[in-house]
Amino acid sequence: MSSISANELKTRGVAAIEAALSQDSEAIISVRGKTRYVVMPIEHFNYLRECELEAALAQSNEDVAAGRFVVSTPEEHLNRIRAGEEA
Template sequence: MIINANDVKTKGVSMFSKLFETVDELIINVRGKNKYVVLDIERYKELREVELDLAYIKSMKDIEKGNFKSQSAKEHIEELKNEL
């Protein structure tokens, strides 16, 4: 469901509770453009968990393929500085 930013300004976040009874997410439209997504905290936690699981799986695949390097914290910081 898409709601207007002005509705959020005038009605406040209290309007979210009622809307979440029928939808899983709210998109906030600002000046004609969809700009933000509001999720119930439990839905957010579910999505975040899936995101972290996927990152873990990708990391394990990189390790299996040897796509990593071992370096000290100091070496890593120097590498980051050189990239800037």
């Protein structure tokens, strides 16, 4: 994965990001020698979000299949939340 220093980003701007992303799908931005951020093309970000949503859906389907759910009214749900119970 490519790396861009904060100083390089300050002096070169978006050109530094574009150069780094021409080699990899993600680039690390370091601040004072420490890894702080990751930048990526929006298409790659959208792909990762889609993967995250698919994983959440799969987990929800597993929970339903295993009976790990509660049927309740909105008021009952809010009361459980206020009481600190798990849904």
